[in-house]
Amino acid sequence: MRKIFFLFVTVLLFNACKDNKASNDKMLLDSSGNINNVSVIIENDLWNGQVGEAIRNVLTAPVYGLPQDEPLFTLSQIPPSVFSGFVTRNRTILQIIGNKPANIEFTKNIYAQPQKVISITGQSKQEIIDIVNANAKKIVETFRNAEIAERQRQMKKSPHPYTSIKEKLGLTIEFASAYRIAKETDNFFWIRKDITTGTSNLLIYSLPFSSIKPNDSTVTQIIKIRDSIGEKHIEGGVEGTYMVTENAYTPFFKETILDNKLAFETKGIWDLKNGFMGGPFINYAVEDKINKRWVVIEGFAFAPSVEKRDYMLELESIIKSVKIE
Structure with missing residues (x-):
């Protein structure tokens, strides 16, 4: 009898977790933003210095195969203090956070869906720059693949x-x-x-x-x-x-x-x-x-x-x- 009761409770807890996850997924709003536009969440002083320059060197490099130079992405810099509400729903986001251990994290559907969020942390400006440069190819591929998938999703509507x-x-x-x-x-x-x-x-x-x-x-x-x-x-x-x-x-x-x-x-x-x-x-x-x-x-x-x-x-x-x- 105790085994049956334990099994019953386990099933209830499992279903509750599933329902909670489904509920969380449903609460995410649709992402927004123009194609090939990346929101860069970074303090103004970092953006205007060498960290911002490193980011721009990667994300605004010219697209090969066009008659005139055009950047891979159009960047919108947003200070962390105003990163809330509607602006969190952009489809592609790069977050730069200082005074934390050096790391890069690739996540999805944090604030909206579909959404790609890349977070880079570092104790110093140079640590952040090194992470940006070391992961340049993967960063570009992540955002480009997200934009291709989004364009395909839009075309499927009609x-x-x-x-x-x-x-x-x-x-x-x-x-x-x-x-x-x-x-x-x-x-x-x-x-x-x-x-x-x-x-x-x-x-x-x-x-x-x-x-x-x-x-x-x-x-x-x-x-x-x-x-x-x-x-x-x-x-x-x-x-x-x-x-x-x-x-x-x-x-x-x-x-x-x-x-x-x-x-x-x-x-x-x-x-x-x-x-x-x-x-x-x-x-x-x-x-x-x-x-x-x-x-x-x-x-x-x-x-x-x-x-x-x-x-x-x-x-x-x-x-x-x-x-x-």
Whole structure:
């Protein structure tokens, strides 16, 4: 009898803990904030000195692959004394706290959800600076991944009702209903969205498995392929004009993983052959061993006279939603 009573009490306590956790999760308000905007919670004297400079060197470094310099993130400095209420709901927060043992902590959903909070503590200014520099890559990746996830979440609210991409290319990719199919063949799609001063564009196509050979010349192979695709499919407004890669700008290239598959990421500047248009592009060539092919997904923007960072983040968010069947 005592065992039954003990078991009954244990179950009650367990359920109470679960209910309390669920209640706490429900109490969190939705996070807010513009895309690529980070709130930095730091005292004014630290922000205006070497600590602030170290933070800015990491978080406002220029984005590679844009025609003009634009920072990775837009920073909003907030003194701890006024960090309360609505401002705590920002989606990405970096907290700097002095006079505590040196440490860095990555947490989520502290004040709102979804939310990423990075807290850095140190007994001295130099300790804080050292932690910022030592963890620069992880800090940037944490905030960028949060922004990509947020952009994907926003686009899911109004998804494009496409079906032909899955039917023809055997993959799914999520983009908003504001985009339209501009051109479609059996294995090629050009998807566009009108923006304030131009367009955001997405290309999806497949290539034979022998088209790309992973070696020292892979980036050259990819550039030749995208130039041939541009000449064939991405024509300008005047006859004889088409999209090519800007040769004067060295592309960024790295090996990565997309949809749990080997992929090559290439960033650079596109140009209009025999014309006067241009802008940034990001290209992923994904190895699809099962279907013995390469799937190429590229985003490029035409947005003269305006900043392009956020447009490119949206395109990258779309690309990273791909699921190859």
